[in-house]
Amino acid sequence: MQQRVAVVLGTRPEAIKLAPLIREFREDPRFRPVVISTGQHRELLDQVLPGFGIRPDLDLGVKRTSHSLAELTGAVLGGLDRALERIAPDAVVAHGDTTTTLGASLAAFYRRVPLVHVEAGLRSGNRWAPYPEEFNRRVTALAANLHLAPTPHARQNLLAEGVDPATVVVTGNTVIDAMRDTLARADGWHDPRLTVLDDDPRRVLLLTVHRRESWGDPLRHIAGAVAETADRHPDMLVVACLHANPAVRAMLLPVLRDRPNVLTVPPQPYPTFLRLIRRAHLVVTDSGGVQEECTGLGKPLLVLRDVTERQEAVTAGGARLVGTDPDRVRTEIELLWTDRQLHEAMAAAVGPYGDGRAAPRCAAAVARLLGLTDGPVPEYHLTPATEGSYR
Template identity: 45%
Template structure:
């Protein structure tokens, strides 16, 4: 019997780790331990509820106005006694959050093997995205198992000197999650509001885009909305009050735009599935949208997911108003460009990543 612990703390992590937790729980020869940090709180537990996951441990670190110091120190302090008591054979962390970094560091201090899910993503700019690029590179230094979603991610790890025997290309568990959440008959009051208009979904929350970059992003979107009466825009907004203030300034008086609270995972995935196109500065959406056949304009200057750019389903448009405006309009006006981005191949796997990861762990830990 192998003891495998998963640790995650944010909504995006929970979405991508939940299919893996369910796969672990389905195996008779694995004792599964689930620890959540509570880096996000309400949004995290919404996802756990959807996937019917009850954590064994909740560090409950979230506090008002927490910063990177608060998150990192609280996790290190609270996870140590759990790791010491449980002594797992391996701890699985995901991606690039502060939860992932702090957990991997704690495991390193205690000489507990780390399995890094979604390993090998890189922009090669330590401050973009911030602090995520540092987090994922740092975790890569200590991980014993590197579950890369693509061949490009594997190549990144090899260039950094990782042992090829520790790298496994599995696809992305985000695609596994979509198989559970997307429903062709899904109905929601937001979709009723959209009616027969073209639905545009936007998400914007990155720390490095706060301030002037986000003002440029929002101004470009508002210009397009005012020119196209046949579109409606839905913005599930991040809880950061600074983002809400900016969104209200640019979008609050438009009857074609609806600012809504963060959606639980089933609602959000089905919103994406019903969208005409998506504008985002998020990471996970860049993986989910190709599976759904949705063009994505990425409002960032760099991306750690170049596979989507190469496949043609994503376009990197930065944060300058004119560039976003022109590319947004192009996808609304040019059917050929839209169709090319809609049918691009999904580079992120076939929805079996969780099964592959568990099979690999059982083989390597035996």
């Protein structure tokens, strides 16, 4: 009998990172995947899902009237509770640390349905940063029956919290699987404004900032630091991918627009965004997933946070944690822009997040959880031969 597995997603990163696992479930006759979308980030989600050939089986159509996390959490939890009652899955799969993840973990726990947590074990050590993600993933760990950790470091975080080692499997990160699939079919620029990059000789600084804990003056000061640095370097072209959130755009646009060497664009389809990373000389970001993608593509990056749950990229040497102080941001950009030896060393850092085969490992672990097999599940071990680089 096929095992019905509810795969819950609601944001662009969840869609990207769960797409390889959904494909594995679809191709395995033992599983019947049911894809549930909360619609947490409607516009970005609708942009990315068709590229992976995914159409949700159930769309909750969560509506938001404010930026209240309490309102969003209540809507997601209520919608998922009704969905699980209707579907009666054998397991629920949730990813990462979003409000959708939190809602899925609570809904599964309340209905006593086994929960599988993909990208488990990430920890910053500060429950307020990133906010609310650090809290979300810790709660999800309490509810999870199976923890699919992307790295050995993530596994150690879980064991340090008392998680049963028998429930933890190191799989690698599915984002490397998604990158491999996407880069194999990426061609052209989706946004005509980006076609200038084909002939422009300037080096590109790619900027993405949106973290909730940096809203207000920190975001404006970061944008100002980047723009002022660009003013001093005629060979620099800043490409700023602005978040779809109107509040974030309102903070950044007044600082970045109408500058000769700053190009602002809306969120780009995933293939185009990966092309942007490849084209960039340096990436400056506060995003979590971009830290993984840049390390896999051999692009040095500056992380605009005081702490990161993806310490592996920093330890490997591919990323530098610089915080949000504008003077520090200026200094670090100047350093990487002018120090060729440092730039080359960071670009050569080993990608610690996977080998492109995380999704099959995840599916094998779920099969064992559901009693479909009793054999061992292969785990991911980082070696020079398996580093997740698609450079």
